[in-house]
Amino acid sequence: MGIFDDAVPGGNISKPIMIALGALLVGKLLGAGGSQADPATQQANPQANPQTGDGGLLGGLGGLLGKLTEAGQGDTVDSWVQPGQNKPIAPGNLNDALGSKTISDLARQAGISEQELLNQLSNVLPGVVDKLTPRGQLPTQEQIATLFRS
Template sequence: MGLFDNAVPGGNIAKPLMIALGALMVGKMLSGRSAEQPAQPQSPEPAGTTSADGGLLGGLGGLLGKLTDAGHGNVADSWVGTGQNQPINPNDLGSALGPQVIREIAQRTGMDEQELLKQLSAALPGVVDKLTPGGQVPPQHQVASLFNS
């Protein structure tokens, strides 16, 4: 995936990590998630936990909102802005995203939750930076098209 090749330290993004990033920002990466919900028979879900087109958190804006709500707005803003990207601690990222989201992504990717958080915390600053050229969050359909190419 050319856009993200230099987004993470060490080069290319491995497929499980790309699936994880897509799960956070693009619902289509979840391949039928809504049909695989035996534990939740009621269809209405809590606001912000899923979206047919925006991943588990309602897209890139939802991800940034989660980080801001968890007290990491300055870090998230640094990824969107044009300056230096600030790092995020894997535990802080896990707290911001919540255990349910981390568990679901770990299941989708086959990764251990701690390894997933370690890789996401390394990748997200560069990926969000690449998705937000000029310091602007793009419309969700543009983000989705990048993951579908």
């Protein structure tokens, strides 16, 4: 896919992980046909109620980072957003923060196992968040969504 390839170790994000990132960051299932009748795609205003549905992740990047911070990963999240070295996140910590339902849904959408999803997301998420926040500020949902449009 190429959008974030320079943001991750090894320089390549697989299509399944791009699908999962799209669902996490813009509430959009990517792939066959683009927008589908997925609950995340039905949320027109992601700030309206970020605590509904898919583990509260409908708030996009801010909702994702909020979930991680609430789960005790605030220092790690800060290292991704702020300039400097990105701290890693363990797959288990990512699972604890996002919740099993969210992980299960994302893995199903991406077409990979839950463990593979967690392993890959824990590898790419620090670099992707770092790239999305070059000046230490969160981009708008619209700015993120344009990165996932083909």
